[in-house]
Amino acid sequence: MSSELNPTSGFEQLRRIESSKLFQGAVIAIIIMSALTIGAKTYDVAPWLEQSLSVLDTGITLFFLLEILFRFGVCNDKKRFLFDGWNLFDTLVVIGSLIPLDNSEAVLLGRLLRVFRVLRLVSVVPELRFLINSLLKAIPRMGYIALLMFIIFYIYAAMGSMFFAKVNEDLWGDVAIALLTLFRVATFEDWTDVMYETMEFYPLSWVYYLTFIFLTAFVFLNMMIGAILEVMSEEQNAEQAQKAHDERDDIARQLQAVQEQLKELTKQVSGKSGER
Structure with a gap:
């Protein structure tokens, strides 16, 4: 047909x-x-x-x-x-x-x-789908890292509110405002102005800021990136394994089709030999 x-x-x-x-x-x-x-x-x-x-x-x-x-x-x-x-x-x-x-x-x-x-x-675009799928699957792992980061933020915010509230009420008046200030520090938005202001009253307060930045901007950020890269690697390996499996199935179907054709040819040859 x-x-x-x-x-x-x-x-x-x-x-x-x-x-x-x-x-x-x-x-x-x-x-x-x-x-x-x-x-x-x-x-x-x-x-x-x-x-x-x-x-x-x-x-x-x-x-x-x-x-x-x-x-x-x-x-x-x-x-x-x-x-x-x-x-x-x-x-x-x-x-x-x-x-x-x-x-x-x-x-x-x-x-x-x-x-x-x-x-x-x-x-x-398949490549963009791969990136988004990897990011979505990495969210559960990133959630635990974000929770740990929030705990560190909260501890530092409480310490900052206790020590620096008298320095600047607008930046360290309570824990909520201190969290916003620490987010500003973590994003490096004029964080040195905040540090120099507290250093006028507490000269060693630079230790507070440097340890906070080291934990949030370097340790936790790299942990986030590592979690995403790990998921992307797993997804890529799974995709390659699935592709190899599909190729094996395709080869198996082709071999089966060839075997069926050979059987048909064998029957035809046998039939012609019997007629003779």
Whole structure:
């Protein structure tokens, strides 16, 4: 049977189109165009250009709608299409983009969801998806590091409030304000001004700041980076193992197909020999 009459062959062709670099490149180009359109609307432009941007935005929304419907159509397991987080995100963004902007109550929501269309670039580019997935999976490990960091922040904030409240009430008046001050120190935002101010009353207070910066800016930051890199390494190894497994399965299917063809040829040869 020819491939034109074979539904499976036609479905595979659509699958190849959906996974092709040309199709993915077109989607990326439209996403970039959408980002430029959103940025252009933040400027004061001529009325004719504003109308052109609105028409272009409508065309982009229509393209995204057709693209998500096409992806749903070529999906092997349509019932689990939305179980994929990226498919769910893309679908919600596309549905949100269909909100009419002429409704005053929905204008802000519609514009916000149109801004999120730029994030679709993450779901289209595999490398960006890999980074985001690794970051999300590293959050539980980073949570314990963040908890330990908060404990250190709280201890130093309590000490700072006890010792330095008389120096500057605005910076060290209570624990909450001291936490904000320590966050300023941790981000190196004019932290030396804070240190020199307390050193006028407590000359050895530089030890307080240096130990705090060493723990937060060097130790805990490197622990955060290490946790993310460890998860990325695990994800990369798992992806390579899955790829190798898929290649073995593909080779096994090809070998099985070759064996079946050999059996068919053997039967045909045996049949012709029997006829003779």
